[in-house]
Amino acid sequence: MSIYSHQTAPTQFAEAAGIRFAYRRFANRRFGAKIDVPLLFFMHFTGTMDHWDPALIDGFAQDREVILFNNAGISSSSGEGPTSIEEMAKHAAAFTDALGIKNLDALGFSMGGFVAQQFTIDRPDLVRKLILVGTGPRSGEGMTSLTPEAQEIFGAKYDPPDELWLRVFFTPSKQSQAAGRKYLERQRARKENRDPLSNEKVAPAQIAAIQKWGAPAKDPYAYLKKIPQPTLVVNGSNDVIVYTVNSFILQQNLPNAQLILYPDGNHGAQYQYPELFVEHVTQFLKG
Amino acid sequence: MSIYSHQTAPTQFAEAAGIRFAYRRFANRRFGAKIDVPLLFFMHFTGTMDHWDPALIDGFAQDREVILFNNAGISSSSGEGPTSIEEMAKHAAAFTDALGIKNLDALGFSMGGFVAQQFTIDRPDLVRKLILVGTGPRSGEGMTSLTPEAQEIFGAKYDPPDELWLRVFFTPSKQSQAAGRKYLERQRARKENRDPLSNEKVAPAQIAAIQKWGAPAKDPYAYLKKIPQPTLVVNGSNDVIVYTVNSFILQQNLPNAQLILYPDGNHGAQYQYPELFVEHVTQFLKG
Numbered sequence: 001m002s003i004y005s006h007q008t009a010p011t012q013f014a015e016a017a018g019i020r021f022a023y024r025r026f027a028n029r030r031f032g033a034k035i036d037v038p039l040l041f042f043m044h045f046t047g048t049m050d051h052w053d054p055a056l057i058d059g060f061a062q063d064r065e066v067i068l069f070n071n072a073g074i075s076s077s078s079g080e081g082p083t084s085i086e087e088m089a090k091h092a093a094a095f096t097d098a099l100g101i102k103n104l105d106a107l108g109f110s111m112g113g114f115v116a117q118q119f120t121i122d123r124p125d126l127v128r129k130l131i132l133v134g135t136g137p138r139s140g141e142g143m144t145s146l147t148p149e150a151q152e153i154f155g156a157k158y159d160p161p162d163e164l165w166l167r168v169f170f171t172p173s174k175q176s177q178a179a180g181r182k183y184l185e186r187q188r189a190r191k192e193n194r195d196p197l198s199n200e201k202v203a204p205a206q207i208a209a210i211q212k213w214g215a216p217a218k219d220p221y222a223y224l225k226k227i228p229q230p231t232l233v234v235n236g237s238n239d240v241i242v243y244t245v246n247s248f249i250l251q252q253n254l255p256n257a258q259l260i261l262y263p264d265g266n267h268g269a270q271y272q273y274p275e276l277f278v279e280h281v282t283q284f285l286k287g
Numbered sequence: 288m289s290i291y292s293h294q295t296a297p298t299q300f301a302e303a304a305g306i307r308f309a310y311r312r313f314a315n316r317r318f319g320a321k322i323d324v325p326l327l328f329f330m331h332f333t334g335t336m337d338h339w340d341p342a343l344i345d346g347f348a349q350d351r352e353v354i355l356f357n358n359a360g361i362s363s364s365s366g367e368g369p370t371s372i373e374e375m376a377k378h379a380a381a382f383t384d385a386l387g388i389k390n391l392d393a394l395g396f397s398m399g400g401f402v403a404q405q406f407t408i409d410r411p412d413l414v415r416k417l418i419l420v421g422t423g424p425r426s427g428e429g430m431t432s433l434t435p436e437a438q439e440i441f442g443a444k445y446d447p448p449d450e451l452w453l454r455v456f457f458t459p460s461k462q463s464q465a466a467g468r469k470y471l472e473r474q475r476a477r478k479e480n481r482d483p484l485s486n487e488k489v490a491p492a493q494i495a496a497i498q499k500w501g502a503p504a505k506d507p508y509a510y511l512k513k514i515p516q517p518t519l520v521v522n523g524s525n526d527v528i529v530y531t532v533n534s535f536i537l538q539q540n541l542p543n544a545q546l547i548l549y550p551d552g553n554h555g556a557q558y559q560y561p562e563l564f565v566e567h568v569t570q571f572l573k574g
Contacts, residue, residue, distance in 0.1 A: 230550075237538060237546075248535050251524060251548055259524075261538055261546040263517075276574065287563065 003027060005061070006054035007190045009068075011076060016098035019091060022076035022195070023069035024049055025099070028061040037128055038065040039105045039285075040096065042112030042119070044134075045210070046203050048075035048195035051165075053271045054186045059278035064285075067104075069095055071115070074202060075195040083208040085111075089118035096126060105285055107131040110242060110267065111206060114138075114213045121226045130231040131281055134239055134267045136214075136246030137221050137253065143214030146207070149240035162188070169268025171238055176264055176272055183271040221253040231257040232284040234277065236265020258284065290314060292348070293341035294477045296355075298363060303385035306378060309363035309482070310356035311336055312386070315348040324415055325352040326392045326572075327383065329399030329406070331421075332497070333490050335362035335482035338452075340558045341473045346565035351572075354391075356382055358402070361489060362482040370495040372398075376405035383413060392572055394418040397529060397554065398493060401425075401500045408513045417518040418568055421526055421554045423501075423533030424508050424540065430501030433494070436527035449475070456555025458525055463551055466559040508540040518544040519571040521564065523552020545571065 004010070004026035014021045025038070039060055041052060049068040060066050072091040073081030082088055092115060096104065106127050108116025113135025120127045136143055146154065150168075158164045162184060170180035231254050235247040244261065251259035260280055262269040270277040291297070291313035301308045312325070326347055328339060336355040347353050359378040360368030369375055379402060383391065393414050395403025400422025407414045423430055433441065437455075445451045449471060457467035518541050522534040531548065538546035547567055549556040557564040 237544070244539070245535075248532075251550075252531070254550075256550045257524070258550055259546065259548040263538075263541075263543045263545055276570070279570065283563070283566065 003029065006052070006057040011049070011193055011195070014095060014098040017072075017091060017094035018079065019072045019094070020078040021069055021072070021091075021095045021098070022049070023067060023095070023099075025065065025067045026061060027065045028058055029063065036065075037103050037105055038067050038101065039107060040067045040069075040101075042092065042106065042108035042116045043068075043071070043074070044110035044112050045206050046198050047112075048198060050190060050195045051187065053183055053274055054189060055183075055274035056270060056278060059274065060281070063282070067099075070195065071095075073205070075198050081202050081205040083205045083212075085114045085118050085209050085213045088115045088209065089122055092119050093123050093126075096123075101126065103128055105129045105131070107133065107281070108135060109133045109270075110135055111210055114210070117224075117227065120229060121223070124229070127229055129285055130227065130229050131234065131284070132231060132247075132250060133234045133270050134236070134242055134247075135250070136242045137224060137250050138213055139215060139217045139220030140242070140246040140249060142243045143210075143246065144216060145211055145214065147240060147243065153241075165268070168241060169266055169271055171236070171264055171266045173264050176266065179272040183268070183274075221249065224250065224253040225255060228255050230284070232281060233257050233259045234270060234280070235261055236267065236269030236272070237261050237263050238265065239267045239269075241267040290316065293339070293344040298336070298480055298482070301382060301385040304359075304378060304381035305366065306359045306381070307365040308356055308359070308378075308382045308385070309336070310354060310382070310386075312352065312354045313348060314352045315345055316350065323352075324390050324392055325354050325388065326394060327354045327356075327388075329379065329393065329395035329403045330355075330358070330361070331397035331399050332493050333485050334399075335485060337477060337482045338474065340470055340561055341476060342470075342561035343557065343565060346561065347568070350569070351392075354386070357482065358382075360492070361485050368485075368489050368492040370492045370499075372401045372405050372496050372500045375402045375496065376409055379406050380410050380413075383410075388413065390415055392416045392418070394420065394568070395422060396420045396557075397422055398497055401497070404511075404514065407516060408510070411516070414516055416572055417514065417516050418521065418571070419518060419534075419537060420521045420557050421523070421529055421534075422537070423529045424511060424537050425500055426502060426504045426507030427529070427533040427536060429530045430497075430533065431503060432498055432501070434527060434530065440528075452555070455528060456553055456558055458523070458551055458553045460551050463553065463559055470555070470558040470561075508536060511537065511540040512542060515542050517571070519568060520544050520546045521557060521567070522548055523554065523556030523559070524548050524550050525552065526554045526556075528554040
């Protein structure tokens with residue numbers, strides 16, 4: 001067990017399926033994690049390991065091992081990013097197998113939540129509990145392509161560029177924007193061995209994958225019955241990137257899911273209420 | 288500060304608006320409540336103070352004062368039960384004024400959630416935070432009268448009669464029914480100075496009030512903007528008495544609300560997961 005924080009954890013590499021996967025695996029506790037099931041994080045659209053909020057990662061690393069990774073083609077991982085969620089899930093399974101992991105909890109955020117769902121269906125043996133944040137089911141509401149709000153937000157210019165996330169993750173309210181600036185500060189704090197930003201091929205490939213996942217289908221939510229694992233679904237009250245109603249749909253169609261929606265929250269409500277979120281998820285993982 | 292438990296708290300009386308209100312007010316802590324804002328409970332259809340789950344009441348009474356009461360015409364309170372939620376809220380305000388309370392947190396369950404909403408709008412000065420459990424907004428989905436499921440469940444015979452609540456509050460699943468039997472045991476445990484059951488005038492009057500609350504209206508959810516208080520909305524995933532979607536509607540229309548839905552839960556999910564519920568509400572009240 002390596003004792004590091006989000007800022008100090010070294011980037012390591014594992015080879016599988018012809019990909020060199022970059023990852024960071026650590027706990028904060030001096031004498032090892034109390035809980036032996038690691039928590040694996042599935043990242044959102046175009047994000048790298050450095051886009052996770054240190055307040056969350058270090059919060060969870062207090063009593064368990066956390067594993068961040070870049071999937072194929074992302075940032076410091078080799079390969080090309082595939083154009084389907086299914087292939088992303090396969091790459092993730094190859095990565096966890098390369099680490100020799102037999103049991104894990106999975107947390108997927110936004111597009112990472114799509115991958116985490118597919119990963120859980122593909123590898124039910126591996127996943128003990130699932131946390132789905134700011135995400136939705138296949139063919140969810142407003143998910144056939146980027147929402148109009150997402151198109152406007154991702155299409156605009158920001159200076160500095162990472163202020164994009166103030167609009168993607170937070171509502172326009174004063175309180176939410178203030179929380180957003182704190183998130184940005186936390187997220188920028190790691191200076192050494194930061195992940196390079198994803199290259200220009202990543203966004204179009206991921207958009208293609210997202211559109212396939214969101215495409216209309218017959219009886220689209222039936223597949224959720226294949227996820228019997230206890231699941232916690234979390235979102236903000238006003239997610240304009242993956243509409244909040246999709247979290248309700250997930251909860252209503254998953255066999256064993258709890259839903260938590262936070263007030264005055266957009267797509268990244270877990271970064272707006274990091275302590276409460278860590279508390280809720282920890283309760284869920286212990287329960 | 289009186290130190291009692293749900294089972295031992297004496298029934299006291301307060302006179303106001305021509306009504307003699309029966310109530311119980313206590314904390315469990317030997318040296319008084321840590322938190323000085325009492326938590327006032329608004330009861331469901333036909334229920335008395337003894338229908339509350341001791342696991343909840345004693346759980347909350349660990350660090351705060353709890354106040355249970357019978358509204359006008361209910362059980363050991365005098366008067367006649369009114370046929371509108373508005374009048375119930377007025378009676379509740381008269382009762383709390385009689386106790387000299389200046390600040391409280393309110394928890395309303397089912398019909399009690401309707402009354403708690405109206406009470407909060409009428410007396411914004413009094414209510415610090417609001418908890419709405421298994422309830423819905425005015426003119427909510429399936430709320431113009433009892434739902435078909437509720438009609439069937441309330442129309443059937445049970446032996447013993449209180450097994451009614453196994454079907455009202457719990458799902459048909461084995462786990463939920465087992466939790467329901469534990470709730471019934473806890474709820475039956477108080478033997479001395481139990482509240483008499485409500486008389487035969489209560490149900491028709493309350494049904495009339497519920498139907499007025501649920502009647503269709505133009506822009507029905509606009510009134511929720513009058514509740515700026517931090518609100519926690521809680522329900523089971525499959526409430527057949529007040530459909531679960533109404534909890535989502537409440538959360539989406541209240542200015543500052545958090546939503547929690549529990550898996551495999553019907554109308555009384557808080558009695559199925561009493562420890563988790565007390566933990567979630569306590570977090571919310573402290574936060």
